Amino acid sequence: MRLRFAAALLASAAAFVSLSARADDLVAKDRIGPADAPKALTLRLTQDGPNSNTPDWAEGYKKLFADFTRRHPGWKINLELMSDNIGQEQARMLEQVKSGQGPDCAAVDSFVLALFKGAEVLQPLDAYFTKEEVADLFPFVREGVTGKDGHLYAWWWDTDLRVLYRNKEIVAKAPETWDELKAAALASKGDGMEGVLFNGGRWEGTTFDWLANFWAEGGELVDAAGKPVFASGENREKFLKAVRYYKDLVDSGAAPKRVATIGNYDEFHAAAAAGTTALFIGGNWQLGQLRNTLEPEEFAKWTFSELPGPTATARATGTGGWTIGAFAKDPEKVALCAAIAKEVYSGPGNALQMQLPTSKALYDKYDVFKTPENQAFAKALANGHARPGVPIYPEISNQIQIMMGDVLSGTKTPEAALDAADAAVQAAYHR
Template sequence: MIIKAPLLALTSILALSAGLVANGQAQASDLITGDTVGSASAKKTLVFRMTTDGPRNNDETVAEGYSKLFKAFIAKRPDWKIELQMMSGDIGQEQARLLEQARSGNAPDCAAVDSFVLPLFKKAGVLRSFSPYFQKDEIDQLFPFIRTGITGSDGKIYAWWWSTDLRVLYRNKEIIPDAPQTWDDTKKAALASVKQGMEGILFNGGRYEGTTFDWLANFWGQGGKLVDDAGKPIFGEGDNRAKFIKAVNYYHDLVTSGAAPKRVATIGNYDDFNAAAAAGTTALFVGGNWQINQLKTTLEPEDFAKWTFSPLPGPTADQRSTGTGGWTVASFAKDEEKVNMCADLAREVYMGPANDVQQQLPTRADLYDKYPVFSTDVNKAFRDALKVGQARPGAPVYPEISNQIQIMMGKVLTGTQPTEAAVDEAFKASLDAYGRL
């Protein structure tokens, strides 16, 4: 999952609209207002519920890029207008509300669905098939974990997963010259940074999906599995339990040794890492690929030059993984013409063009060569890291597993419960949730 920034202030939206009018671009076929794309008199309406991946992005350059894409899209379809419904920053709550609306038949025609909850929507049978609207060669170009994520049990695709991300280890090269290759290397590097006045390695450890997802690479890198082929939790059994406990103890040891500050148990926001880097209080953190551009914007050029990233370490240098998330576009429309329109939106605005505008990693291998921005050394490194990427399992019980891991992590990192007991409680609660599905 990618964490979104706040919406544009109303004044910024009005200024953008005013600028379009001033430039003589407010034609009936390409008008963008705060909540509409297209002519108000258009006969057909597509209701699209979206994140800030659009004309309301808080970055003016990104907002302008999306505005151009949406205007070009609607200019080809003068009979249509798009009504934009914006999600709040509470993505979990928003996605739960969207699913309930879909079940009751009150969902928007088209919407952004977070990849990690897509299995719940597929299981509920509320998504319309996109198979008629995407060619086989388009689907074949998707990374394998992306194809699996959007495909239903009937072999049809039910969403278009257009952007992905991954987690890496950021470090200040002046403080930590060499990239840690293992967990032991990471601990030593973090402790060395503490001796130089830093607070050690930072990572999400609070009640937050990022806590689960960032940490899971340590379990997956050992070959651990959360669920079996039927979607039943198995992380608390046999060899999986041993690997799970080992991965939890890695984080626990970072805190108890002083290699990570105790406050990681309350961190639930990637912005905290950017702030710490800007303040010069950390030299090491687990973050998302998108943060490289945020650091470039936040830091002075001479300070940004000190920062780099490397793949997440594993218990050994050969045992590595990284979590891969991202956003999909899916349709709930009863009208097939609107399903087609939603699929066209996913293809023409988001599949490639939006990746380019927002520099969010494409899910199609061929797009890395099409857009120059993804040919940079940085994005080539991200593309290579995706080779060991792993998406959250396509099981309806995953959200509850994640919730239990977050609770468990809080207990372990604060020392209120031993690791094994906390893991066993999380596993039992996850099994109970599976039984209720």
């Protein structure tokens, strides 16, 4: 469920935009390859492709796909484009593939990959990736794409993470613990700032960003069987502790009350540009936004660090991203889908869009990922946690969003809000 931002583009992306007339011939709005090719595959994509609204990305993908068709002659790829309502699009696609009406190959959000695996609509891709390539994936990625039977059911090609951004002229030292963040946020108010900003509105970003605090304590949302256990046993106390942490930030004034209504990462770099905040919890892609939004002398004041934890050594961060999966049963189509994931997206696509790779080796292969900033992001991914690959997760997320609104607004105590969330989730689980 990750947002794509044109502002995150760096100058090196220009290397991908040199097109020949032949590339234009091979890549049309709804087709890749010759129109009269004997074999056809249907590919459904997000904006990460030739139809991207970002001109540099669109041009870059045209070249990548034109080169791809030259390496795989005889194929025509019919393109389908998803709308920006990713949740709705993914739900619709799942129903289509279950009824045999879906695309042959498609982008599947890591957020809902478990639903597709559970529905048994994805084809195994083991034959197209070596054991070494799979082993090189970050652990949370490898776990996410692997089924219970040990087979590889998608290729997760890009990822992201959440970090703490700060204006180092106002907050000189990176806060390492929750207490240190609270103190830094309160101190920043003396410089006219409004404290630390984070997502607290009714959307997935609120759940995902907050969960890092629960995970940092070792909390588990579900057990090995996929049953919700976040409100029982040791998990309950860890969950409540993480909720109280956010509540205390608001109650103390370290975070403004308006965080309960924030449901868009854009508000953070906008506040940084307006000079109203010195601290915010955001995504790694926002570094590029800050670079392109702020004047150079202002951007130089900003840096980032890992999210603070309950202690300096207990850290976690939420990680998302996109996968490519094959739905077609035709072995040739499955092979071509795997080739698209491997030759267009994993590596070239990462470099084109400046999206963090999921394979450690790619950070050394491409110059753009050798920068100190991207090396720091890669290091932080070692503490990455993906959302659990179980069908009940969307309802868990929904109830956490409701709970967070009730707690931050003072409508319910953390205990009462957690009990209500658990009751709703358990009812949905048993249904």
